[in-house]
Amino acid sequence: DDAFYGPSDVPRDKYLGGLLPEAGFDEESCLSRYKSPMYRKPSHHRPSPYLVERLRRYEVLHRRCSPHTAAYNKTLPLLTGGGGGDAGAAECKYLVWTPYNGLGNNILTMTSAFVYALLSDRVLLIDRGKDFDDLFCEPFPGGTWLVPLDFPIDFSVFEWKNNQSYGNMLRYHSIGYADGAAAGPLPNFIYAHLTHDYDDNDKRFFCEPDQAVLGGIPWMVLKSDSYLVPAFFLNRRFEPELSRLFPEKDTVFHHIGRYLFHPSNAVWGMITRYYEAYLARNRERLGIQVRVFNFQESPLDLVAEQVINCTLTEGLLPGVDAGRALVDADPNKTKAVLVASLYPQSFDRIKNMYWEHPAAGGTIISVHQPSHEEAQLTGRERHDLKVLAEMYLLSYADVLVTSAWSTFGYVAQGLAGVRPWILVRPHGAKMPEPACVRDVSMDPCCHKPPWYDCKECKSFTDPGKEVPYVTHCMDVEGGIKII
Numbered sequence: 393d394d395a396f397y398g399p400s401d402v403p404r405d406k407y408l409g410g411l412l413p414e415a416g417f418d419e420e421s422c423l424s425r426y427k428s429p430m431y432r433k434p435s436h437h438r439p440s441p442y443l444v445e446r447l448r449r450y451e452v453l454h455r456r457c458s459p460h461t462a463a464y465n466k467t468l469p470l471l472t473g474g475g476g477g478d479a480g481a482a483e484c485k486y487l488v489w490t491p492y493n494g495l496g497n498n499i500l501t502m503t504s505a506f507v508y509a510l511l512s513d514r515v516l517l518i519d520r521g522k523d524f525d526d527l528f529c530e531p532f533p534g535g536t537w538l539v540p541l542d543f544p545i546d547f548s549v550f551e552w553k554n555n556q557s558y559g560n561m562l563r564y565h566s567i568g569y570a571d572g573a574a575a576g577p578l579p580n581f582i583y584a585h586l587t588h589d590y591d592d593n594d595k596r597f598f599c600e601p602d603q604a605v606l607g608g609i610p611w612m613v614l615k616s617d618s619y620l621v622p623a624f625f626l627n628r629r630f631e632p633e634l635s636r637l638f639p640e641k642d643t644v645f646h647h648i649g650r651y652l653f654h655p656s657n658a659v660w661g662m663i664t665r666y667y668e669a670y671l672a673r674n675r676e677r678l679g680i681q682v683r684v685f686n687f688q689e690s691p692l693d694l695v696a697e698q699v700i701n702c703t704l705t706e707g708l709l710p711g712v713d714a715g716r717a718l719v720d721a722d723p724n725k726t727k728a729v730l731v732a733s734l735y736p737q738s739f740d741r742i743k744n745m746y747w748e749h750p751a752a753g754g755t756i757i758s759v760h761q762p763s764h765e766e767a768q769l770t771g772r773e774r775h776d777l778k779v780l781a782e783m784y785l786l787s788y789a790d791v792l793v794t795s796a797w798s799t800f801g802y803v804a805q806g807l808a809g810v811r812p813w814i815l816v817r818p819h820g821a822k823m824p825e826p827a828c829v830r831d832v833s834m835d836p837c838c839h840k841p842p843w844y845d846c847k848e849c850k851s852f853t854d855p856g857k858e859v860p861y862v863t864h865c866m867d868v869e870g871g872i873k874i875i
């Protein structure tokens with residue numbers, strides 16, 4: 393039966409077409425890794441053989457260079473030794489990711505960092521922040537990806553003014569350039585400042601000659617709040633490799649997200665308990681993610697109304713038979729609606745609609761919302777476990793409605809491999825018309841791409857107009873995404 397997917401005991405495509413390594417893990421310590429595929433319809437998108445090969449090669453590199461290996465111990469002193477020129481002593485090159493903003497943003501930037509690590513032959517380590525080690529399992533067999541607790545770097549110093557950022561090194565000529573290449577010794581450490589406030593100097597990170605120079609620096613810290621992969625596709629040094637790794641270009645997050653992010657057993661328990669109790673015994677599952685950024689522009693009751701308008705107009709939910717008091721329920725037509733939101737209004741609205749009136753055709757609609765915490769509580773542990781659980785639960789839906797601008801929704805759609813309907817952001821408390829639009833691809837939107845012309849060294853080349861497969865996002869003006 394094509395529509396009905398409850399969890400099955402028979403692993404369906406346990407290793408996700410070769411995406412996941414088949415050996416090297418203790419399965420009990422991270423049940424989600426191989427069990428999660430049982431909760432989804434098989435993906436329509438298979439990883440390319442070349443991606444599978446590159447991942448296995450990366451895993452060998454990671455095992456050799458992970459913290460406290462001989463190679464790591466030999467390279468670590470370069471971080472604190474100051475000076476430059478002795479990068480030849482580096483056994484491995486590292487990319488250290490550090491968190492910024494909410495969990496959705498962080499999952500997108502970790503994915504970007506891993507893709508960049510593949511492109512630049514670096515080993516990815518993550519600053520665990522408050523709780524990343526409690527949220528996720530280790531993704532690579534045989535070596536941790538967590539920065540050791542005694543790592544000699546204070547991550548709080550990384551912001552725009554930091555004098556070890558690539559942008560500031562260019563600005564103050566700490567890195568000399570001649571004829572498009574570095575002149576003089578390179579530092580052993582560089583900070584890539586790629587958050588939304590980055591300037592033209594920082595943006596040179598995305599240019600070809602600059603990447604050639606950065607490749608000679610053994611330690612790099614990267615901080616961002618955008619999904620950077622679409623911008624990597626615009627770099628001519630990276631594009632051929634990316635296209636080989638991802639012949640279906642808009643599957644980057646779909647594959648890499650499923651490869652990297654395995655909820656810890658604590659989160660997996662929450663996911664499966666909820667799934668079994670509320671979602672499993674339904675023919676269809678609709679996920680609705682409601683995120684409101686501005687209550688004046690988008691009052692919660694208006695947004696709840698908008699959710700109804702969108703789902704009814706697009707036929708995602710059945711209409712109600714207001715003329716009849718009773719319609720016989722059809723036990724073969726069951727639909728679960730999973731609402732993820734900080735607020736209760738949309739949930740109440742849908743639930744009441746189908747309580748007060750019968751659904752046309754007798755469909756049995758159940759509506760569920762795991763939490764409504766009212767406020768964003770990023771970094772509080774129990775809260776973040778719930779956030780990840782909700783993202784995952786959403787990603788088990790067959791059909792998704794997401795909110796414009798929300799990275800939370802991007803994660804769910806990417807993991808699910810579905811192209812969502814996006815709730816258009818209301819302005820001036822007016823109902824948008826249409827209420828929602830179908831996204832052009834499942835890959836996330838990069839909110840703040842570099843509008844920068846590498847050849848002329850100046851701002852304002854439109855990154856959505858350079859190649860046909862990178863276009864402007866429907867939900868974020870100025871953003872770009874892969875199609």
Ligand code: GDP
Pocket residue numbers: 493494495496497498682683732733734763765767768769770778779782797798799800801
């Ligand atoms: P974005 O701000 O929508 O792009 O998504 P982020 O995940 O980066 O940040 C929003 C944060 O707000 C989340 O990480 C959660 O902490 C919280 N949040 C937003 N929406 C929800 C929700 O539906 N459920 C829960 N539990 N938390 C949410």
